[in-house]
Amino acid sequence: MNIILFAIPLFLSLILLELYLDWRAQKQTYRFNDAINSLNLGMMSQVMGLAYKTLQFSVYVLIFQHLAPWSLGTEALWVYLFAFVAYDFCYYWFHRISHEVNLFWAGHVVHHQSEEYNLSTALRQSSGGFFSFIFYLPLALIGIEPLVLLTVGSLNLVYQFWVHTRHINRMPDWYETVFVTPSNHRVHHAQNPIYMNKNHGGVFILWDRWFGTFQDELPEEPVIFGITKPLQSWNPIWANLDTYWALMKDSWRTGSLGDKFKVFFSKTGWRPADVRKQYPNKFANPYQQVKFDTPLNGAQKVYTFLQHLTLIALVLYFLLSAGSFSVVTIWTGAAVILFCLFCLGYYQQQRQRTNLLECVKNLALVLLAIYWFGAAATWPALGWLLLVSVALLRSSRGHSSDLLVQGRNS
Numbered sequence: 001m002n003i004i005l006f007a008i009p010l011f012l013s014l015i016l017l018e019l020y021l022d023w024r025a026q027k028q029t030y031r032f033n034d035a036i037n038s039l040n041l042g043m044m045s046q047v048m049g050l051a052y053k054t055l056q057f058s059v060y061v062l063i064f065q066h067l068a069p070w071s072l073g074t075e076a077l078w079v080y081l082f083a084f085v086a087y088d089f090c091y092y093w094f095h096r097i098s099h100e101v102n103l104f105w106a107g108h109v110v111h112h113q114s115e116e117y118n119l120s121t122a123l124r125q126s127s128g129g130f131f132s133f134i135f136y137l138p139l140a141l142i143g144i145e146p147l148v149l150l151t152v153g154s155l156n157l158v159y160q161f162w163v164h165t166r167h168i169n170r171m172p173d174w175y176e177t178v179f180v181t182p183s184n185h186r187v188h189h190a191q192n193p194i195y196m197n198k199n200h201g202g203v204f205i206l207w208d209r210w211f212g213t214f215q216d217e218l219p220e221e222p223v224i225f226g227i228t229k230p231l232q233s234w235n236p237i238w239a240n241l242d243t244y245w246a247l248m249k250d251s252w253r254t255g256s257l258g259d260k261f262k263v264f265f266s267k268t269g270w271r272p273a274d275v276r277k278q279y280p281n282k283f284a285n286p287y288q289q290v291k292f293d294t295p296l297n298g299a300q301k302v303y304t305f306l307q308h309l310t311l312i313a314l315v316l317y318f319l320l321s322a323g324s325f326s327v328v329t330i331w332t333g334a335a336v337i338l339f340c341l342f343c344l345g346y347y348q349q350q351r352q353r354t355n356l357l358e359c360v361k362n363l364a365l366v367l368l369a370i371y372w373f374g375a376a377a378t379w380p381a382l383g384w385l386l387l388v389s390v391a392l393l394r395s396s397r398g399h400s401s402d403l404l405v406q407g408r409n410s
Contacts, residue, residue: 003154005046005319011161012312015119021167029166032301033293033348035120036308037234040341041110042123043315044236047334049127050322056133060149064140072143083144084152085204087136091156092207094135095200103264106243107132113239115226115291117189122164128240159203160185180205183217190223191286197268224286232292234345237338250275294349303395307344307388310365311337317372329372336368355392362388 022029064071072079098108107129114121139149163185171181180201188199198215201207208214217223231239251260254272263272271281284290296304318333325333343361347354366381 003151004157005316007154007158007161008316011119011123014162018119018165018167025167027166029116029118030120031116031291031293032296032304033234034114034116035118036304036348037236037239037345038114038120038124039308040311040344041127041236041239042125043311044240044338044341045125045127046319047127047315047337050319050330050334052130056130057146057150059133060137060140061146063137064144064146068140068143070143071145072148074145074147079144080148080152083139083148084155086139086142086144087149087152087156088201088203089207090135090139091202092200092204092211094132095202096197096211096213097135098129098132099197099200100268102247102266102268102270104129104131105268106247109227109243110239112189112227113231115230115289117164117166117186117223117225119161119164121189122161126240128244156202164189176205177209178206179203184208184214186223186225187215187217189225191226191228192221192224193286194218194221195223224289226286226289226291228283228286229281230284230292234294234348236341236345249279253279296348296350297395299391299395300347300350303388303391304344304348306391307340307347311340311344314340314365314368332371333368336364339364358392359389362392 019030021027072082095108098104107126110126110128111121111124114124136149136153140146160180163180163182165182166186168182170176170183171179175181176184180199180203184199184205187195190196195215198213199205199208200213205214231242233239233242247263250263250271253275254260254263255274256272259272259275263270315337318337322330340361343357347358362385366385369377369381369384
């Protein structure tokens, strides 16, 4: 059973609760475009996961079946407790390396691109961290059953959801000492120099304390969220490719044969000297942060939100039904969903010809509905197309193209 999939309604309910607390406390930890983009990236991660996680899990199963000297079984409670702790230990090293090596950072950076910090940030996950599974293969060698791995891995991710909030200040001291909390995980998402590459644990902060990567949240140093090279885009596909593309460009441009490979496996941020001199990076000063946003009028926000809800329903159906789909149906559905997510991000930025692209996207959704549900879906799908077309026309009034709204960090 996919625990993460069935936890999604709980996640969305808690996001609504946090929005209510924001409203009561006038805290404003959410921005419309940022939250929609984070949730879109979460959906994209789940859809892409169908393609490569099966292969990753198959490697684990093969190693367990042929190389594990014994099995710890699937019934005893102590097995799950041991596996839960062992999984988090492996997660710590995967997470730490993801912040310390260029190639692995490229597969993890998506989770840190948001310039806000709230429960929607927890769902902002990468679709490109393909090699993360190698860090968990030692668990197969010590006899942890594949079913147990899936269970404790899902529980680990569920735990990590609630720590992405600014509404909880500090937990009791004993809890702060042992477990990951909102306070010490806020540090992990900071771009302040003193906080960089700290607090990598998923459930237990003990690993960071023991291996020298712990940093407490300091009252005199407010956390500034985001990354030092801001993405400045709502395109979920580009969010996943941006850092990979930068590494490939550096590899292509350098004149050193060794550096063409070294750039991928060096410390995060390392670049060949000749490339760094000719193509210097522009880094933002975190203490002068200018948050990226694009202006949407009320009708455009309503249209974006309705499209987002439509995609949530579509993705949930896709994930729940994938077991009964053919390979062709899965890849067709995944391609249409990725196209729709790209279009929605494009619409949020109000780029040129965005309304034309929306029409193509909406037609693709109608055709997908008819493909999945047959003739019975034809008239509801056409009615939905008419409804969103009217909404799109109304939202296009007062259209302002390619205008960037920026607000300084408070």
